[in-house]
Amino acid sequence: MAPRGRPRDTQVDERVLRIAAALIFERGYAGLSIDEVAERAGVAKTTLYRRWPTKDHLAVAVVARLQADDEITDTGDIRTDLVDYMDKIAAGLNRMRAAGGREGPSAGAVGELVAAAARHEDIGRMTRQQYVERNTIALALIERARVRGELRADLDAEALFDQLAGALYYRVMITGAPVDRAYAERLVSSALEGSLACH
Amino acid sequence: MAPRGRPRDTQVDERVLRIAAALIFERGYAGLSIDEVAERAGVAKTTLYRRWPTKDHLAVAVVARLQADDEITDTGDIRTDLVDYMDKIAAGLNRMRAAGGREGPSAGAVGELVAAAARHEDIGRMTRQQYVERNTIALALIERARVRGELRADLDAEALFDQLAGALYYRVMITGAPVDRAYAERLVSSALEGSLACH
DNA sequence: CCAATTACGAAACTTGAGTTGCGCAATTGG
DNA sequence: CCAATTGCGCAACTCAAGTTTCGTAATTGG
Structure with a gap:
């Protein structure tokens, strides 16, 4: 039971996050431009905003991946x-x-x-x-x-x-x-x- | 030996910081608009930017005042x-x-x-x-x-x-x-x- | 007084975030 | 097949930060 209308292009998420990550590391948060990400990813801005309602949300999605999954060890010490x-x-x-x-x-x-x-x-x-x-x-x-x-x-x-x-x-x-x-x-x-x- | 040209109007700093503080507390950082501060203070935007080169600088000037001067006490305990x-x-x-x-x-x-x-x-x-x-x-x-x-x-x-x-x-x-x-x-x-x- | 210097105000401008409207594409349920 | 639903691209738009230009005001040094 897939959702009702046209399904989202899942390749978009992956591509956008990769491009956004590259921009953030290269130029910092301020250097991350939504217009540029959209252009480089070959999608419309509206497509980005449907997934991440603000630039903050996109940046958080990118940076959140940097946190390790914190596999904890319990050696007894x-x-x-x-x-x-x-x-x-x-x-x-x-x-x-x-x-x-x-x-x-x-x-x-x-x-x-x-x-x-x-x-x-x-x-x-x-x-x-x-x-x-x-x-x-x-x-x-x-x-x-x-x-x-x-x-x-x-x-x-x-x-x-x-x-x-x-x-x-x-x-x-x-x-x-x-x-x-x-x-x-x-x-x-x-x-x-x-x-x-x-x- | 005052500096060379026309002196700055010192009343501007005080008035602007007061108005900016009010806006920040009322609407938060995002609700702080440089245009609005300038209008309310009755000065041109250029006058603001001469003192605080970005909105961040103005906000920091406002919020930094909130930190107590940390008078430290040394009771011996x-x-x-x-x-x-x-x-x-x-x-x-x-x-x-x-x-x-x-x-x-x-x-x-x-x-x-x-x-x-x-x-x-x-x-x-x-x-x-x-x-x-x-x-x-x-x-x-x-x-x-x-x-x-x-x-x-x-x-x-x-x-x-x-x-x-x-x-x-x-x-x-x-x-x-x-x-x-x-x-x-x-x-x-x-x-x-x-x-x-x-x- | 005069020239150099700095401050001010006003307006037009650039840039980027975020929105809106529209036509078309893809999918599901009947 | 058809209607409803949702995704997409495109283009124009709003809004606020920050810049630029220019004419004018105030001050100092000579």
């Missing part, structure tokens, strides 16, 4: 698992950061994504939805470590994950500092071991 | 001081968040600021500069607490501050969760005490 996880998030952020067009310590496309989520209700919902899924996985990982006695019983798992993921986003978007595996290790150590003098 | 500090940052974020025009868990103007910093080299530099100043103050506060023995000697102060500030920004921009004093207390507790089981 929470420190190793968290470092791996942070490293994967960092890799996704670095890919998006590269899609800025500019050089230097710029947030690249990450900032545009956040702005797009703030501008459009539906993009915001989608973004938060993806976060919730990732958060659920991470909280389960932390909870298992807590149950088996690696982590303290009165742990605030939400605050812990906010600290870890937040530090990565903060560096990419605000301070422009690098996020790599070495930083992920520092971060996890700091969060796990705490900052108080030995007690 | 690092937990109290950090909670106070996080609460002040959170207050600034909440003010910016309110300047979004939309309802719900939106990042509001915060996302637009990050995007503006990614789009314009000079805005990015200014943003990072403000961060560096704030960071310097916070790191000094942490360092004093470390020296007097409140905090562990091998502390990673940079990671600690990234965790704290990052968690706030992360909630505002990504998850849409609230940031208030209660959360600041949870956050500081979690970061200070760590997550490992008693060791």
